[in-house]
Amino acid sequence: MNLIDLYVYEVTRLLPLKIRDDIALELHSSIQDMLSEDSTEEEIKKQLSKLGDPAKLAHNYTGRPKFLIGPAYYGHYLSILKLSLMMTLTVVLVTQIIFSLTSFSGGINPVSLLLQTSFNVVGQSFVVGAQLFFWVTIVFAFIEKSAGIRDHSSQPGSGSRWSPDDLKDVYSLPNKKRITKSKIIGKLIWTAVLAGLYFNASHLIAVFERNGAGGFESTIPIFNEDVLLSFWPLIILLIATEVALAIYKWVIGHWTRHLASINLIRNGMFIASFGVIVSRPALFNPAFISYMQDQLGQSSIELLNVLHWLVLSSILTAILYGMIDSYAGIKKAQLNVIRLFTA
Amino acid sequence: MSEIFASLATELRRGTLTLAVLSQLEIPRYGYSLVQRLEKSGISIDQSTLYPLLRRLEKQKLVTSSWDTSESRPRKYYVLSSYGKQVSAQLKAEWQKTSLELQKLLEGDRGNESY
Structure with missing residues (x-):
């Protein structure tokens, strides 16, 4: 392979397959146009x-943008990131402290317990x-790539032209239709x-x-840890969905049909996952039973019956809530903005 | 200072490149012939900008392209489409209007200084 072939290859390997051959051919002929018939390597x-x-x-x-997150969403990105980091770190801290308090028994040196706890907090936080x-x-990045959330909202970067009339929409937005940041934060904390x-x-x-030692110690877990934790990919998916939904709400700021669906x-x-997890027969720890x-x-049959009722009613509650x-x-x-404004 | 000037000058020129290229595509031309033509009239354009620009114009349906394989090496020729001719004419008028306005503005400035 000569230098020209190598150069053309280096360019086209970064291009989409569809246009690769055509550009390679054109580039080749353009480069040869630049050179005389018997060019030295220096000239090439x-x-x-x-x-x-x-x-x-x-x-x-390709003309693709060189950024992952453009200026239109960068501000939202930073606030969401800071907020959710702070919240999860708080939760990590609290759960770790509870964890330490409940596993505190007289034999352990408080200093080493403290060290162990801070070590866990740092590790988990990371x-x-x-x-x-x-x-x-x-x-x-996904929102950015899908060229912004196309909505008739007056958000920057939404693609539609902004006009001062949009302000009227914001003003007339009934409070019920608005999604306040505190609500989103509440959901994220939950x-x-x-x-x-x-x-x-x-x-x-x-x-x-x-x-x-005068403290409490958790002795018998209610759930069977192996069974419960085997669902972790599902749970991660649910958490990711929840965070994605929160971001979407944060960016558009009010309820739309799209958001409702x-x-x-x-x-x-959520209901499906909850149902699947809760209805696993081996969910409860035999030691707890x-x-x-x-x-x-009570006899074990009576107890299992009670547990079944609990499971069933919790599923029903989840369905009702959903x-x-x-x-x-x-x-x-569906709240009609215009009608409320003119009424 | 010179760095700022260079970036501002590039920015200033960037918008005019499309017009310069469109104006030369009344008849079919291939990439390198376009480079030479533009350079002859004093417009220097990076080849790494020009070739992608031609493809973009094609995608925007302002130009059409065809491969000529009759010569020793195949060449891709670009020419204005009828839509491209319209847009090119509009752009040209826009440019003439803008440069006239800007000239007035700049000369007026000089007039003030000498005042």
Whole structure:
């Protein structure tokens, strides 16, 4: 392969397949046009350096933006990132402290316990922070790539022309239709708390017993840890969906039909996942069941019946909640802005 | 200082390149012949900008292209489409209007200084 072939290859390998051959042919003939019939290697090098960095040339051909998140969403991106980082770090801190308090028994040196706790907090914060950074960035890059959220909102970068009349829409937006930041923050905190509970379930959702040192100790986890944690990919997916939805709400700022349908899908996902996890027969820790038998003096069949009823009613509650939430979203999306403004 | 000037000058020239290229495509031309023509009239254009620009114009349906394989090496020729001719004429008028206005503005400036 000579220099020209190599150069053309370097450019075209960065291009989409569809246009690759055509550009290769054209570039080849253009380069040869620049040169005389019997060019020395020196001359070829000189001409190629005129064309410049192959990567840059390829970029000029594709014309794709060089940024992941453009100026229109960067502000939103930073605030969401800061906010969610702060929240999850708080949850990590709180769960770790509870964790330490409940595993505190007289034998351990308080200093080493403190060290252990701070070590855990730093480690978990790092893992959770990296996950969060990754997901939030992915979601925003996706929003950016899909050329912004096309909506008739007056958000910058939404593509539609802004006119002062849009201000009227903002003003006339009924309060019910608006999504306040505090609501979004509330939902995110709730998500973070649930996630914290899930991943530390064996220590936080358990039977607590008073120990010798005057503290409480979690002795018997209520759930079977292996079964519960086997659902982690599903849970991560749910958390990612929740964060993505929060970002979407944050950016558009009010209920739309589109948002209402996404909300409906998300509620469906939540109910389905909840149902699948809760209805697993081995979900409860056998040790917990026998402990309860001892405490209540009931037979295991009676106890299992009670648990079944609990599971069933929790699923029904989840379905009811999901239906109410979805319905509220649709209701809010359908509130007619213009009519309320003129009325 | 000179760096700022260079970047501002590039910015100033960038918008005119499209017009310069469109104006030369009344008859079919291939990439390198266009470079030479523009250079002869004093307009220097990076080849790494020009070739992608031609493709972009084609995508925007302002020019059409065809391969000529009759000569020793195949060449891709570009020529204005009828839509391209319209747009080119509009751009030309716009440029003449703008340069006239700017000239007035700049000369008026000089008049003030000598005042």
